[in-house]
Amino acid sequence: MMKKFLNRPEDFVDEMLQGILAAHPDQLKYVADDLRCIVRADAPVSSKVGLATGGGSGHLPLFLGYVGKGMLDGCAVGGVFQSPSSEQMLEVTKAINGGKGVLYIYGNYSGDIINFDMAAEMAELEDISVASYVAGEDVASAPKGEEQKRRGVAGIFYVYKCAGAKADEGADLAEVKRIAEKAGASVRTMGVALSPVIVPEVGKPSFTIGEGEMEIGMGIHGEPGIRRGKLLTADEVVQEMMDKIIPDLPFGKGDEVSVLVNGLGATPREELYVAYRKVAEILGQQGISVFKTYVGEFATSLEMTGFSLSVCKLDAELKALLSKAARTPFFEQVQL
Amino acid sequence: MMKKFLNRPEDFVDEMLQGILAAHPDQLKYVADDLRCIVRADAPVSSKVGLATGGGSGHLPLFLGYVGKGMLDGCAVGGVFQSPSSEQMLEVTKAINGGKGVLYIYGNYSGDIINFDMAAEMAELEDISVASYVAGEDVASAPKGEEQKRRGVAGIFYVYKCAGAKADEGADLAEVKRIAEKAGASVRTMGVALSPVIVPEVGKPSFTIGEGEMEIGMGIHGEPGIRRGKLLTADEVVQEMMDKIIPDLPFGKGDEVSVLVNGLGATPREELYVAYRKVAEILGQQGISVFKTYVGEFATSLEMTGFSLSVCKLDAELKALLSKAARTPFFEQVQL
Amino acid sequence: MFDVEAAKAAVHAIRLLMDENQERLIEVDSALGDGDLGLTMTKAFRTADEQLSDSDESDIGTFLAKAGMIMAKAAPSTMGTLVATGFMRGGKMVKDKTELSASDIASFFRAFSDGIIERGKTKPGNKTIVDVVDPVATALEEAAARGDGVGALVEAAESAASMGEEAARQMMSQHGKAAVYREQTIGKPDPGATAGVLIVRGFFEPVRSMNR
């Protein structure tokens, strides 16, 4: 049974966008007469590389939630769990190009890749230089050695944040892309889910997880994970996830990291902190120090119950960029 | 069936606090050797009225989430849905008293009142001046004319924010209390719930809401609301809530307000924005303008599905205070 | 007639009564509230009993006030704090004594009741524990004034408690979680009143057994 606050399911995405635009008119606007082409209210920002993202709806704050000062310039918004069109991406690209080119930063999903590549081709025809960074850091989605196959999930936050801060410094397209690649290569993520979601237009769960069961490594669209098993304690789940994350980069003694504990939608903040308690303990034991911890909802899947852990290794350059102030409708940070 | 990330249910609150303290050591600390006595890392702030709150756990960001720069100085933390003890409140009071006295701001729940009154009496014995403001703005919890019986819910955010900004100006205890009262008197809230919650130590839902049903006006501990009925569309629910909220203060043509759309725990942010779309439409029709909109989780009830709407009437004084920057582990705002 | 040893025995007796009646307290509190009363009352008196059983305090007033302070810390629910307040105010009222006379016991219960009334911002008639302890205090005052013997005193207190509990059942809740149920609370027992009866009964248990 679908228990949601909705009007007509087919209007869900557009009504959500109307709500977001009504709530944050000082921060966001739409272009090309298309609600799904969202850009900063002050776009284009001249003499700055424009940062664009895009992807399916249902993952707030992803993707459009990070459009704002110090992070992104624009976002093409798709249907629930569906890619936006290349044309929408192109419109966003044109609207945010401040003369220094545009960097696409998005997750490793084939529909998005194909559309962003098409948009990039169209943008080049309009003399806009475009570069792309495809984020993928979910260690559960492909084994080490096949990193290019990995899904991008909450870890993309670090890519947005660092690349956004770099673009604000006036860096050129290649340099901003270098930072996106560096941040992306420094982060590893893994998730766990306890319950499925209902896509409004579908009206019933697209998969099931049995009573008393959990799926470790599940993706945010319900992609199968590493294993399904009986529900473990918070400490056991975190241990299993960290045992995959830490050796993958690998993270090690003396490293300084930032940690992101991300709720997938319905998991209370209280439980995220219970999980973080164990993360901090494990990192402490391994001699890894934490510079900054984020706990909350950064990349969700409607009302999915579960959470993901992301760990990002910092050097002086990334640390300085991560520390910069930012202000978007979904993420506000003072200079650290 | 309880599907939660937990270790031993009886350790839930303390482990959550350990996680919070591990995540935000630059912002929070605990005093009196008791994890449940949380204060700002830099407490006591001298020559500033100290602001304390307290209440049961399970409502994050309430209550301790608003301890930080520009808002509160300390919080006594209770068990899930239970009051902290007067002794814990006293310890917090002593730790945050910067010499100008302490204002208690908390919600209208009898356990909390009785304990805060007791703590105030004990604090006075230790020569700390204490004043109290008990927030209660839920229009569904008692009829107009019996405002003093109303529950305090998400609207307390405005009281914390404005009183916190006032205290930062160096105002004295009476003046900060005046602002707390003024903000509290300017806000009205109403909520709706679709699903119950499970208190970890209880292990099963404390009440039920039938399939396809909703409870309009339900409180965050499951207190009965105004009516239970079949699930309406988002627009219908919002209309019904606004029809109670607007005439209660009353809000009217020419007023300037701030709106808070608060998720109760499991409701996706997308749905909150679908709801806000209708709120903005209704306010627009009535000639009420919106200065600032907050959408997110500000006062929750574990994994309850539902949301609340709060509307706060602003004059120049409250607007200036609301606009001030603040930084707590759960709420960050640049100067507007 | 009532020294620190008796007070220790009283705390212990209340503890046993709370333990015995835990399920019933949960049940009555579930009907009108959140059902935690069985847990908070057992916790309050268990902690007080454990921490005070080898106390060498000889001042009966100080001893009773200390019991209240322990309860406040151990069980910060509404009733936990109200009962704690009762013991603290009652204890303060009979300070600097090693033994309580009949009229001292009456003063203790009067201060106990008034403390709850003040802390709870309430009065008799609102379907609370006050509807038990206020008539108990009155009955004790009258019995003491009459010069009743121990047996009659205890009987006066206990029958006032039972009648108070019964009267409270017919009232409408005005406070706390129960208040939202309004008319539906009429005819149902008030959890706090039920716990109040157990406190009164346990308090007089040592006197009763001495008297046997």
Next chain:
Amino acid sequence: MFDVEAAKAAVHAIRLLMDENQERLIEVDSALGDGDLGLTMTKAFRTADEQLSDSDESDIGTFLAKAGMIMAKAAPSTMGTLVATGFMRGGKMVKDKTELSASDIASFFRAFSDGIIERGKTKPGNKTIVDVVDPVATALEEAAARGDGVGALVEAAESAASMGEEAARQMMSQHGKAAVYREQTIGKPDPGATAGVLIVRGFFEPVRSMNR
């Protein structure tokens, strides 16, 4: 042999085939993916058909490229964009003509297939629509080189499509949502390949009926 009117009829024919096979497409895509293929393919071709049925374009290449652009906008799923890319690249290849010869049709399908390969960063053998359109392009090139008549040309294309679909069934998915199921995809039809067969069949429908 193949002018803009034939191309309009082809788009219409593909639309009808997608409508007829919507349930089957949903089914095969649900087994390996998210089940949206039935919706995206009908939407892509319905929109193209509606927007182009009264087009007065006479350049057949421009017309086919336009069809692709409409699809890209209407159906931004993986297959929607890939098929759109195929039409756009194929159309560009045969621009400035009012009619396609057999070898022009072969060029169209070769560019169609290469466009998808480039856009999808893939190659034949990865269990995708490419495993249908690449052998179709090869078969058309060979038939054109042999100077086959219309009937033989169409037959060569359609049998290459069916064989490609069958071959794809035995492959393991390397791309998109299906890739996570790895070995489990072997033996199951590839949704994109199934849609590809419908596109090829519909494309030659006007030729086939002219020839009847």
